Amino acid sequence: MLLAVEGALEGTRIFGVLTSPARYEPEGSSSLVWRNDTFEVFTLDGVLTAGAHATSEELRVQLVLDVDGEVVGATSHDGECTVTVESATATALDGRLICRGLRVAGGTGRIHLDGTFEASA
Numbered sequence: 659m660l661l662a663v664e665g666a667l668e669g670t671r672i673f674g675v676l677t678s679p680a681r682y683e684p685e686g687s688s689s690l691v692w693r694n695d696t697f698e699v700f701t702l703d704g705v706l707t708a709g710a711h712a713t714s715e716e717l718r719v720q721l722v723l724d725v726d727g728e729v730v731g732a733t734s735h736d737g738e739c740t741v742t743v744e745s746a747t748a749t750a751l752d753g754r755l756i757c758r759g760l761r762v763a764g765g766t767g768r769i770h771l772d773g774t775f776e777a778s779a
Contacts, residue, residue: 659672659673659674659676659692659700659773659774659775659776660672660673660773660774661673661700661721661771661772661773662771662772662773663723663769663770663771664769664770664771664772665767665768665769665770666762666766666767666768666769667723667725667730667762667766667767667769671694671698671700671723672694673692673693673694673698673699673700674692674694674695675692675693675694676690676691676692676777677691677692677693680777682706682751682777682779684706684707684746684747684748685705685707686705687704687705688702688703688704688705688706688751689701689702689703690702690703690706690751690775690777692775696724697724698721698722698723698724699720699721699722700719700720700721700722700773700775701718701719701720701721702717702718702719702741702755702775703717703718703719703720704716704717704718705717706741706743706746706751707743707746708743708744708745708746709742709743710740710741710742711740711741711742711743712737712739712740712741713734713735713736713737713738713739713740713741713757714735714736714737715735717735717741718733718734718735719733719734719735719739719741719755719757719760719771720732720733720734721733721760721771730762730763730764730766731762731763732760732761732762732763732769733763734757734760738757738758738759738760738761739755739756739757739758739760739771740755740756740757741753741754741755742754742755749778749779750776750777750778750779751775751776751777751778752774752775752776752777753774753775753776754772754773754774754775755771755772755773755774755775756771756772757769757770757771757772758770
């Protein structure tokens with residue numbers, strides 16, 4: 659999972675580890691969590707079907723970053739992100755996401771995200 663962060667926070671993050679237990683169910687509820695070597699976390703949680711979907715109560719994007727030793731988080735569940743699932747099979751999933759104006763917890767500003775993701779059994 660590769661993620662570019664712009665706005666109040668800047669940088670590129672690579673989340674190379676899909677954590678266990680990952681849950682992916684085509685046409686059903688899924689919970690996929692990636693982390694990197696510094697234990698930053700990116701989560702896709704909700705119904706992940708082929709096509710483009712705005713975040714909502716049924717599909718959430720969550721991000722936890724380490725910024726100079728401080729934990730910073732952001733969650734989208736109100737349309738700030740579009741998650742596009744390009745391929746979804748019984749054993750694999752891949753796609754991309756774009757977030758604009760995602761509010762950082764604690765009132766430290768807003769960020770924009772551009773990323774790609776994949777997961778397989």
